[in-house]
Amino acid sequence: MMTLSFLEETWGGLTWTPWYTFDEIMKDKHFIPTLPGVYRIKPKGQNKLMYIGQTGRNLRERVTDLIRNTVKEEMPFNDPHTAGPSLWSWRDAEGWEFECSVSTVDLTKNSREGLECFLLWSYRLETGQSTVCNHGRFHQDYEKSRGRKSGFRGGKLQDSVPRNPSWGESFPPLHVQGTPLSLNFMGFPWSNFIGANQLSDVPLQKGVYRIKGLKTNTLLYIGQSNQLNNRLRQHTRKNWGQEVNFSYCIIENAKDYHLKEIENDLIGAYYATENSVPTFQFKNLKEGRL
Template structure:
């Protein structure tokens, strides 16, 4: 276990030892009943399956995930979105899993920013994403939907059919520039434009930044399959100051790859001073005209 993402000191946090799912269910007190971060890996393999966070209770969150993962049928997509994916990998590969957690007391937005930072750090070190974050899913399985929908996923029956949500990760972004610079994270960003230049934005896949002109800081980082439509929506929101928008078109990417890139940007932003853009994980009010 030479990889730093497997160590008990990863990313400057204090992590518990790795406990198997069976050990945790037999002795639930192995997991603290406090907010924090958790990571999951296959027993005997040195890559991560999932990184998550909770603001309520790690013990409840992890045991809930384990119970759903160990069900005979693929669990529904709620209450834990990672459970169907872990179930699929167990069913396909016979993998069993172990978990390690870190107690972290942070406000919601900062905790979610730390999750992005850990996911980005893992990508940089390992060269690919965790198997169950960003919407990735086993290529030979269809994912369950919500409990309300009643749709339970399972193995695809058509031999040549593959789940679109699996494949190669996007290349992890390495830190470069500053959050407002034209070369941030090595991407070819557009100039910052205002609402009058909406027609100049292509309606293609990509990522974008919202910059506040009063504070000269990035207020939000996002991704979209239709950049022009998404930024039109943002132009209706109350950012508390005049804003401009910068975007980067990234064509020929799958949905999960766009989410990986978005996460890298947020994770890198968090690495600067342990914070996220002002409105990153908040719901903004729509301005009424």
């Protein structure tokens, strides 16, 4: 029988704890350490992952808070944990119990989020599908709760209304090809890098994009958007510390979660080759033209 690496205690070069059920964790919280790290969740008795996450504060606090939200009678709000409503919906629909395994890591915030992308990409490469609850994917028969301030709780959809579009087949996982700055990076037909004065040629279509610093000749950011033209124009108003160029790739007929899957694979592959993420990935840049 083939061993599935994403279930192993050495997956991704990390040291993971054994798998503990949600009930076991809540009975003895010491199974989960009180350090920053990454965590993975699977249905009990099944060989697939539901969710991969990370926290810079306290794994025990993060995981137990997620468990409390997942087992509530009503679908939890979308905060403080965006995975809560999704795990709740699958538990409600299928009656699944869940198990969790964690790994402590001593990394900066950016590197820790890059590691999360790498693990998500690795899972996609091994299985051909994304984890069930990452990238905005959601059970087709349920509507997701919004933030706590909205007061809106989701739940099961009536048979007479359309299904939730945030479910379906994953975009095929991307395989390593080219380099982060090449025009065939990860097998996509990227545009040439262009300056801000050429953005009028960029279409209002869905796709992914890269931002390169001209002074450092390095990748500064990877992103995705439903409207490439508008998004890239927004980026020209941010202070990158140097002049920048843009390269993009149109992804026709992509669902929103497809764009997030692709963006994740690009960042995960960058992390795998560079052991870091692009300079401004996961940072909020202030506006201010250079």
